[in-house]
Amino acid sequence: MALRGVVGIFFLSAVPLVCLELRRGIPDIEEEEKNEKRQKLVRKKQQETQGEKVSRYIENVLKPHQEMKLKKLEERFYQMTGEAWKLSSGHKLGIPDLPEEPTVTAEEVVTVALRCPSGSVLRRRFLKSCSSQVLFDWMMRIGYHTSLYSLSTSFPRRPLAVEGGQSLEDIGITVDTVLILEEKEQSN
Template structure:
């Protein structure tokens, strides 16, 4: 329909231009020009009617359209069934992808997170040994590959096998150490302080490292070991501490043979308890 309209419009425009040029080049008046246009329009109308009526009949006689057999027509139910089957296949493919993603990505990720939480928890509680897999009873971790190469021995029962393979701690297999001989503690007994009016009596004041001062009376004939027993009685062991003079600072040599008078202690004086010089 659109093509016929275009043909008519083109024919009308052509006739108009042809008539216009003919009218200018000839002596035809306006009336003759209108008659010419009318005849052209009638001719075009006749041609159009002829084309629209004759050509379809010629096509129907000459060209026969292909016949559609019933089996070529697909019913709607079959189309719907195929669509549903395609949807199911697509959904099954998506489910397979989701399952593979969960198994290969999500589950390992969750296991790693859970393992880290367990390690942190057992480290905080001090039970980190629970994270180890352990080993077979009676088989050390380092000797596992050695024991696997040993020939198998038949045992009467699993209990006998476990008893034979059990690895006892060294504290059980080793003999207990021999008891050390009990050494008797030294009991310090100081002699009685001499009276004030006794000949050769003098007072010694000991200044401890804490600043406390202890006083006691002695006589010049007593052994210097009495001084060492005195500081031991006060809580200062002679193996670590000794007695020094104030000025000049020098340690006192205390032995059983020397007396207080031999080392110059014959009058009241102040001595110092301090650690031994290394």
């Protein structure tokens, strides 16, 4: 029995110590919730900073790389199809305005017909006093640029010479005339 008494005293003296140890071992629920909230805030901040880094990377690295790759593919496609001219920015044609076409009954009017390389014939009326440059302006207006095409008389066949300040009458167009539109020889 004495042994029981010693064991009982030992247990009674150990109970407060065991309670303290148990209390230390059981985490405080409020403190645990605070830690979870802190962890969520930290994760959210980390995700925001990573999201910003990703968007900067996409804008500064991926998009320019993709655009460059697409441009190279487009260049290769046009070079392979023989349409490399589509890659240039081109030049403005600067098509001038034509004077208003005179009526059929007007005096001093001449009709000029252009025989195009396609075989079609286009006609337009001009005043004889009109500048001879108007013929080239009309030619450009209908899609035949002066750098690629030239005008010549039908018979005798000779290139039409247009000098500044000359009228249609001055260059020899005094009656209804047919002019031939020819492609210029390209020199390399």
